[in-house]
Amino acid sequence: MKLLFDGNFERPEIELSDSPAGLKNLGELLLDLNKEIELSAIPEESDFYPYNLKKIAFKINKDEQGINLIYISVAEEYLVLEGTSIALRKLGHSLLNCFNENSPDTSHIHLEYFPGNQLVAPTNCSLIIVCQR
Amino acid sequence: MQAGGRLLRAGDNLADDLLGAFGGRQLALEGVGNSGLPSRGNNVPLSQDNRPLAIITNRGGNPNQSTAVVPGASNSLGSLPPVPTPSSNSPISIDEALDLSEQFLIPGIPVNFAQSGTGIQVIQQTTNSQGQSIVIRIGFDVNPNSAHVRRFGPHLNLQTQVDGVIQRGALADPHIPIDPSTVRPGDF
Numbered sequence: 191m192k193l194l195f196d197g198n199f200e201r202p203e204i205e206l207s208d209s210p211a212g213l214k215n216l217g218e219l220l221l222d223l224n225k226e227i228e229l230s231a232i233p234e235e236s237d238f239y240p241y242n243l244k245k246i247a248f249k250i251n252k253d254e255q256g257i258n259l260i261y262i263s264v265a266e267e268y269l270v271l272e273g274t275s276i277a278l279r280k281l282g283h284s285l286l287n288c289f290n291e292n293s294p295d296t297s298h299i300h301l302e303y304f305p306g307n308q309l310v311a312p313t314n315c316s317l318i319i320v321c322q323r
Numbered sequence: 324m325q326a327g328g329r330l331l332r333a334g335d336n337l338a339d340d341l342l343g344a345f346g347g348r349q350l351a352l353e354g355v356g357n358s359g360l361p362s363r364g365n366n367v368p369l370s371q372d373n374r375p376l377a378i379i380t381n382r383g384g385n386p387n388q389s390t391a392v393v394p395g396a397s398n399s400l401g402s403l404p405p406v407p408t409p410s411s412n413s414p415i416s417i418d419e420a421l422d423l424s425e426q427f428l429i430p431g432i433p434v435n436f437a438q439s440g441t442g443i444q445v446i447q448q449t450t451n452s453q454g455q456s457i458v459i460r461i462g463f464d465v466n467p468n469s470a471h472v473r474r475f476g477p478h479l480n481l482q483t484q485v486d487g488v489i490q491r492g493a494l495a496d497p498h499i500p501i502d503p504s505t506v507r508p509g510d511f
Binding site for chain 1: 474475488496
């Protein structure tokens with residue numbers, strides 16, 4: 191997994207890329223996640239993103255308000271995705287839906303806030319998840 | 324240019340064209356000024372919790388109110404129509420992207436617009452006859468200031484969420500390349 195960052199903290203743009211198998215594994219992991227985890231990223235030089243983030247952290251919230259959305263943020267050198275187990279499961283299913291062994295390189299999905307989004311909570315982050323062998 | 328039975332590129336930029344295609348009403352980008360249109364280098368203001376405010380709303384109306392309605396009959400959405408695809412693998416023009424977008428939207432459902440770092444988003448939200456939340460998200464990722472757009476080139480996203488899950492198969496989220504020469508400075 192690679193985590194590229196454009197360095198804009200006002201409106202961060204982050205690219206998470208991995209192989210089809212890696213994205214599928216991540217999707218399966220999120221279906222049954224019951225504790226906080228951190229995954230390390232492999233540094234990569236990019237012509238488009240000047241920075242790398244070191245890790246992605248998945249944090250589980252309790253469903254106190256019935257809001258099952260993913261909260262996306264950048265904290266120091268971490269990409270943090272936080273949500274209830276239901277929210278993380280929705281993300282897991284989305285990854286499994288969108289990525290498989292036949293996915294072409296550069297196929298990707300956008301996770302960013304817009305009014306009415308049923309997956310992503312309000313955030314100024316734009317996360318793009320990319321299939322890259 | 325006439326395409327899909329509509330007059331496209333009638334406005335000065337993509338936002339104008341979207342409004343003409345999907346609503347034709349006098350709308351304004353909240354917080355962006357009287358022109359109501361996003362333009363190059365025009366930063367979208369954020370609320371105190373950093374939530375983008377650039378939601379097109381009826382000028383002077385309720386910000387939460389839906390802003391335009393795709394013409395056509397209402398739809399119970401028991402099954403969603405498949406995602407339209409371009410006729411070839413070649414990059415399409417912005418005009419063709421607008422045409423595909425119109426095909427993708429659900430008739431009779433209000434449309435909202437939002438500016439993001441990568442371009443302009445068009446959103447519909449409704450509930451189908453099974454009680455599932457349906458969200459349609461069209462992304463015109465055309466802003467060359469975005470690292471993502473520089474990497475992949477301008478493109479069109481057609482995303483469907485059902486109960487917050489991005490869909491696959493006939494509802495899969497394609498990313499359709501847009502010919503950069505057809506993107507105008509005012510389009511992002």
